[in-house]
Amino acid sequence: MIHIINKRLYILLGLVLVVNCAFAQQQSAASAAVNLALPQVWEKAVQYNRSIQIQQLRVQSSDEEIKDAKAERLPDIKAEGEYAYVSNMPMFENGIFHTPTQYPVLHTYYKVGADAYFNLYAGGKTDLKIAEQKTIRQIKEEQKNLTVSEIKLRASGYFLDLQRSIIFKQLMLNNIAEQEKQLERIKQLQKNGVVLKSDVLRAELQLSKQKLTLTTIENDIAIANQKLNIMIGQPDELVVNPINTTSADSLGSKSYADYLADANGHSFQNKISEQETNLRRLQLKDVKANLSPKIGLFANYAYSYPQIQFFPYGGYLYGLGMAGVSASFPISAFYHNKHKVKASEIEVRAQEVEHEDTQDNVRQQVNEAYLRYKEALNRIDVAQTNIKQAAENSRIINNTYFNQTSLVTDLLEANTQLLQTRFDLASAQITAQMQYYKLQEVIGNL
Numbered sequence: 001m002i003h004i005i006n007k008r009l010y011i012l013l014g015l016v017l018v019v020n021c022a023f024a025q026q027q028s029a030a031s032a033a034v035n036l037a038l039p040q041v042w043e044k045a046v047q048y049n050r051s052i053q054i055q056q057l058r059v060q061s062s063d064e065e066i067k068d069a070k071a072e073r074l075p076d077i078k079a080e081g082e083y084a085y086v087s088n089m090p091m092f093e094n095g096i097f098h099t100p101t102q103y104p105v106l107h108t109y110y111k112v113g114a115d116a117y118f119n120l121y122a123g124g125k126t127d128l129k130i131a132e133q134k135t136i137r138q139i140k141e142e143q144k145n146l147t148v149s150e151i152k153l154r155a156s157g158y159f160l161d162l163q164r165s166i167i168f169k170q171l172m173l174n175n176i177a178e179q180e181k182q183l184e185r186i187k188q189l190q191k192n193g194v195v196l197k198s199d200v201l202r203a204e205l206q207l208s209k210q211k212l213t214l215t216t217i218e219n220d221i222a223i224a225n226q227k228l229n230i231m232i233g234q235p236d237e238l239v240v241n242p243i244n245t246t247s248a249d250s251l252g253s254k255s256y257a258d259y260l261a262d263a264n265g266h267s268f269q270n271k272i273s274e275q276e277t278n279l280r281r282l283q284l285k286d287v288k289a290n291l292s293p294k295i296g297l298f299a300n301y302a303y304s305y306p307q308i309q310f311f312p313y314g315g316y317l318y319g320l321g322m323a324g325v326s327a328s329f330p331i332s333a334f335y336h337n338k339h340k341v342k343a344s345e346i347e348v349r350a351q352e353v354e355h356e357d358t359q360d361n362v363r364q365q366v367n368e369a370y371l372r373y374k375e376a377l378n379r380i381d382v383a384q385t386n387i388k389q390a391a392e393n394s395r396i397i398n399n400t401y402f403n404q405t406s407l408v409t410d411l412l413e414a415n416t417q418l419l420q421t422r423f424d425l426a427s428a429q430i431t432a433q434m435q436y437y438k439l440q441e442v443i444g445n446l
Contacts, residue, residue: 033239038159041232045155046148048233055144062137069130075118075297084109106306106315113302117326123292128285135279139272145444146268153441155231157434162224163242164430165217168423172214175419179207182415185402199408206412210419253377256370259443263366264359266444273358280351284344290330290337299323362442369439376432383425390418 036044046052086107090100119126183203189195226236234240264270301321307314397414400406440446 032235032237033241034234035241035243036159036232037243038156041155041159041228042152044232044234045151048231049147049151051147052144052151055140055147058140059137059144062133062140066130066133066137069126069133072126072129073119075116077114077116079114080112082109082111109305111302111304113300113304115300116298118297119294120297121293121295123289123294125286125289125292128282128289132279132282132286135275135282139275139279142268142271142275146272149268149441149444149446151231152446153437155228156437158224158228158231159242160430160434162221162228162240163244164426165220165224166242167426167430169214169217169221171419171422171426172210172217175415176207176210176214179203179210179415182398182411183207186408189402194404195408202408202412206415253373256367259370259439260363260366262445263362263443267362267442268444269358269362271444273355277348277351277355280344280348284341284348287337287340287344290333290340293327293329295325295327297324298326365442366439369435369442373432373435373439376428376435379428380425380432383421383428386421387418387425390414390421394418 086105086109089103089105091103092098092100183200186195186200186203190197190200225238225240228240229236229238299322301319303317303319305315305317307316307318309320394414394417397406397410401408401411437446
């Protein structure tokens, strides 16, 4: 009995330990935090993202397709065998409605042999196919690069959203602390009978609104943190502390012409469209090659039984082989291939027009991203000026209110304006960074 009780105690203790360990791990995961800079976020996002993994697999598939196309230069070799049972051979000498005469035959037939063909010339179709597969490989490589750039831009958005919310939170905490001190001064004036109770109520109402806004900001931080964790393949509970190694002032700026030149040389959209145009041209050459003669070497050898290919026939095994040059010319291709060539030429022209349209779109995207970036930089200068003006206005109103020469509404409005200008500056700095990365993504440098 005692043994059974001890055994149950051990089991209970084991369960308690397991639960405690699980709880401790959960608490550890919930409290874990990591400092990450944007390049580290990019690295993790690229490593984890499944769309990039799919594109990489497609590139590897294209490598194998190129090898397969090159393998067509090797000779075609084939081995074959055949075995059959031959039926009797009735001869209807007096018609099918009369009894035939049966002639004896050898009922066993078999054949074993091999043949080979080596292409010498077929209009360059093998080289064209290799060139086509290499072009397809370049297209898939650029598609992978485009996907990587898009993922980096999305990761930048999540990272900067988180950073902006954290800045907003700190600004709000500082402002709440200031407003609490200010509220105490107003309450003291109210106790001394200098101001009315309504002044205290209005100040308390504004402070309450700011605390509610702080809750909203904290929720924004949690949402942005989870989005970023999902993007970089980390647990949802991990707290990411964004490290800003790049400021808006250090990003630099070039002229629109320079950015446009970079886009013409590096834009992934342009490169994909250009390679697709080259592919259409190679396909047109491949269709035209259908009119070319085909020349090749061939050889075959086979063992057969019985010998029924040449007269006189014989019931014995024999071997026969041939080797030589094979040549053919598709005369029917003159009228069969005409419409195929015309259709392929139209596809080339359509792709050229599409490439021109892609260039127009890229140019428009560069112009828009460039103007938005310059606009964001200008907003930073305006926001910095507004902060100075709002701070001075807040100082003046603060002095006049506590000297009883202005209303509490003026004081609260001045406080709100100062906080808003600080928000505007932080938002402008984050927006400038985001617009810069958007510009880099468009020109193919992200």
